[in-house]
Amino acid sequence: MIKIYKNDSANAIFIEDDNGAQFINSIQAVVLDPNSTKLSIYDNVKGIYLVYEEEHSEFVNENGVQWGADAQSTSNSLNATFMNSGTPTGDLPQITSPLSVDIVVGSTLNYELTASFGVGYEWDLSNVSGITTVEGNVRKLIGGSSLATGSYNIPVKAINYNGEDSQTLVLNVTYPAFANTISTEFNNNQWLSGNAGILQNVLGRTSNGSGASDAWSISLYFKIGTYTGGSKQTIFYFGSGDHNNGGHIWVYYKGNEKALYLEYGSKYNYIKLKSSNNSLSSGNWSHFLLTYDGGTTGSSSGSINNYYSRFGIFINGALISTTNSNSNYGWSSSISSSILYQGKRAAGNDYMKNSCKIDELAIWDSDQSANIATIYNSGSPRDLSLISSVPLHWWRMGDGDTYPYLQDSGSQSNLIFIMNNMSSSSFVNDTP
16 A cells, blocks of 8 residues: 555655655656556656556545546546646745744744745754754754753754745843742751862861962851840851851851841851941842952961951941951861851850841852942842852752752752751741
8 A cells, every 4th residue: 555645734745655745846747658557756856756556446545445446546646636726826935933933942943934925945054053844844843852041043944836035033042030039037947058168179278278269158048037035146157166166157147136147167266257246238129249269267367467358258248347256366277067057156055146148158268359239230130140150059048849848959969968956947038
């Protein structure tokens, strides 16, 4: 049996004997001998026989029904199908489908070319990785999920025997719109913990500051809770498990002062920077960028101002003046990677209280002071994967997360925070 039929969606003739899809108006049924019961299928474009001298009874449609009772009627029926989409008026083809298509990174294109009086179709897909035509329908394109952002030009033609329409399909690949809808809320005795060892070469150091290789930056949005007492409330802690004697980075605030603190060193050997009282506003989100340039931070009374200058505190995009203090002229030793917490410090409590919230925490292994305007973005959280200096670690603090884990969206994407004494209700719809 030779099954021949027209597929309207593909606008093509199919011959199911390994000849596959054929253009309408490109093939013809012929009876070579008027006295014969046999007929052939001739390709007018290639000048070859696709089927040669087969009995007319062998030609059936997609339902297995013979095309005719004899060779001539079979030939006539087939040719009516082969030619029924021709262009008897001499019209040129004209592409009618849109010639600009938008998709987002990671999504799949699903596009079908349409044309008036089209018979054949051609694509040039050489510069669009992963895009292909659909089997059985050369007018459809799928794929493209691996394409990077940008615009891709795809030459396309619609063809008939009168000529062709050549156009360019422009495929625009963009990032999906950035959405920030969730933050993480902390109440008494709730905190997040992570693998501090992953940050040893980011926030840690081995001696008294070797320069830019020890630099770091920490960015986050913070909203103070309702507690107005004088307790220290930990926002972020990294460093030794021995808070009294080991080096650490400790960021905290006091509700009665509405002030932000950065302590670097140990309990008995440190430098400390404090924002002015009331620099944090009740009921409002504040953005912090804390930076360290990697230089020396302690041991000499004559250099104490230099030690302070190693650090910068930016609140809502502006470098603030700080009240500075020290114990034993700063910290000249290492910062180890034993503890990484949000909401609690090592070897003690100092929890955040009464509905404090953190959003969009990010960490770099460099001083990002020069990029504060880009990071702060006028107070509107942005997709940090799109900026020129992408953070190594970035936690959306709820968006895209599933309790009890907060995923790392940074360039290294390998540090997960775990929620302690919390629940899925700690993810709240309150964001900057």
